[in-house]
Amino acid sequence: MNTPDTQRPRPGTAILRTALRRNVGAMVWGTVLMGLYQAGETAFPIALGLIVEHALQDRSPIALALSVGALAVIITTVSLSWRFGMRVLQKANTTEAHRWRVRVASCALQPVARDVDLKSGEVLTVATEDADQTADIIEVVPLLVSSLAAVVVTAVALSLADLRLGLLVVAGTVAILSVLTVMSRRIGAGTREQQARVARAGAKVADLIIGLRPLHGFGGNHAAFGSYRRVSTDAKRQAITVARVNGVYAGTALALNAVLAAAVSLTAGWLAFQRQITIGELVMAVGLAQFIMEPLKMFSEMPKYVMMARASADRMALVLSAPPVAAPGTGRPAPGGGLQVDGVRHGALRTLKFDVAPGEFVAVAAYQPRAAADLAAVLALNVPPGAYEGAVRLGGQPLAELSVEAVRGHLLVNPYDGEIFAGTLRSNIDPSGTSRTVAEAVEASLLTDVVALHPEGLEYAVRDRGANLSGGQRQRLSLARALAADTGILVLHDPTTAVDAVTEQLIARRVAALRRGRTTLVITSSPALLDAADRVLVLDDGVVTAEDTHRNLLATDEDYCLAVAR
Structure with a gap:
């Protein structure tokens, strides 16, 4: 009998909200730890700038030793926070994927007939690949938040040196995300179609395996294999299309990030040449310009993963929210009856x-x-x-x-x-x-x-x-x-x-x-x-x-x- 949870309509957005809600604790810890990682990464070029600005100018061994110690603390923080942050998030991700696999399998095995236009091979794909990609949202959100925090900290630090540098980072980030968000929508649509075609190919394989003996018996195996080849070829073509779009997306993201980093570095160099910022602030700006490429890359990839998770969640919803053909009763038959x-x-x-x-x-x-x-x-x-x-x-x-x-x-x-x-x-x-x-x-x-x-x-x-x-x-x-x-x-x-x-x-x-x-x-x-x-x-x-x-x-x-x- 269906539980109340499986009787309610469950669109893809509701599935994602459920996954996020029951992993709040892990996501908070993951966000904190990944935030420490990004903070450490941000602090490193800032510390180098301060060392150049003060410690090297004073030429004090004590100041230099303290600077080296501070850099060691930053490096240790970066290493440990990444290690434990990803451990927390990946454990939650794996556990959540397991929950959805079990839920999809449970619905697929329900004895009550369900109005689902999916074959067993397609349901298998939903219970494996789509469950995994849906659970990725648990990693995506903390990484998105920590990357955004890193960009904000970078913009603030650069603004303290010169307001124009901070505004350049903010404006460049908004422009990059605007372009990539538009591109990610196409990735989401292509991914949904790819998943559907791959699932159809899997269903065709399952049908062939079941009917292999009778197919050999009347010589229909070659025609059946030809049918599978056509379905598989369609899936391959769609996968190539999605891979091409992903490649364009990744290349565009990398190019835009590099342009922004170059713009920050060149602007900082010009300001230093005009003596509007110090050498230490120049070192800090160049270091932050190089550092910001990583959180920007991570930040710019998140819309793509969100779209993929949404596409997978929508496919799971086909199984999880499908109403039963008939609502069963609640009684029990008397033992020994005819x-x-x-x-x-x-x-x-x-x-x-x-x-x-x-x-x-x-x-x-x-x-x-x-x-x-x-x-x-x-x-x-x-x-x-x-x-x-x-x-x-x-x-x-x-x-x-x-x-x-x-x-x-x-x-x-x-x-x-x-x-x-x-x-x-x-x-x-x-x-x-x-x-x-x-x-x-x-x-x-x-x-x-x-x-x-x-x-x-x-x-x-x-x-x-x-x-x-x-x-x-x-x-x-x-x-x-x-x-x-x-x-x-x-x-x-x-x-x-x-x-x-x-x-x-x-x-x-x-x-x-x-x-x-x-x-x-x-x-x-x-x-x-x-x-x-x-x-x-x-x-x-x-x-x-x-x-x-x-x-x-x-x-x-x-x-x-x-x-x-x-």
Whole structure:
């Protein structure tokens, strides 16, 4: 169920404000430390000017020693403040990026369907690159503030020597930022488009990996790779465009900063030549002119990073602020209840109605695969209750009145194409590590041969998507995971289509024995599973047309016999 925080609209600006608000402490400390760093950098040329102005003129060893000591203190302050300031900011940055990755992953895994026009590969990009770039705002603000403070201190120090020097720094800084702010907007727009194209390329790769085997089967892999090449080429071209704009931005910033530093140095030289400032003030002005290039460079780069963070935050908002298709209830089903499907109309289903009593093993023989898929989707909450007519009840309570977590804990629908994850056999069977029926589930699904085949047993390493397992082994592994969950109501959709008839017969008997006393619904055309069921519901043209045991139906219903007999 969604939390109130994820239900509220969350545009990119709100995401950035949230990131800033919960890192205020780290940002304050980072700003103070980075401010000390900039103050030390600013103090160094000022100290040199004072040394030239006083210590060298007096030619006093004590004054010279004190000057060297003061420079050592300044250098130490610069070193330590930078070290600890960046440590504080980068820790906060990394932590905040982790928070947003978890939040995006949590929203992407919400069981309630979401109206998000993003594929899984795109969501992965949002949860990684966009989360990192959004969290960069935590470093950007303190660096921006400290750089601004350095520019202000420099302008004040130069104004004390000559007001014209200070005004030159202020006017030059305003002009530089005005030019770069305009350029940064183009960077932000280009970055958003680049991120979208890279995400689309990632989604295309994910689709190719999922469908690689069937693509090879009918020779469509070359066309699919060509499609990916076109998407990737678009992403590459946009990345080159953004890189070109970034290069122009960086070059312009460097050139403008150099022009300002040169202008300050030349103006100070001219003033010294006119004897309007002293030699010490000239040394200070030239030193500050060289120093000011670093904070100006940092200061001028900040608008670009702000735009990039905003673009990433806007993409995260697509996931985080997307409203659920249906608002789930808050109730919980009564334990030990049955399953009722009452007049459901959806897709190929036409006023479908049937009951599964508590502890009963019922099979549904669907003549049309579409109807079987639609029934599984409705029971799995892939279709929200408001999107179909009729009602599905657990223990007499409609699904619309129950929380999604409560339904998931009471009713498990295992799809025919259950996902296999990288890990071990055990972690795939018992992802939470809490099941007490792993051994029984392995036995019932006849996964015992796979376990016995490898010395590691259940710790045998499984590759991503079960690439090192056969189709039948993957299906049995998925079945074992469903059985190990030991839920009150279990729905299996074609759990044995990839195994041979002998194995299927053994699995049917063992599943029926393991689930005895537990409510089970199997959507299948397997004669073995149909025979193991207490009764069979014939689903034809979206409605139940017959109901009896498998053997009675074989003896009395010719259409049923033709549909399921092998």
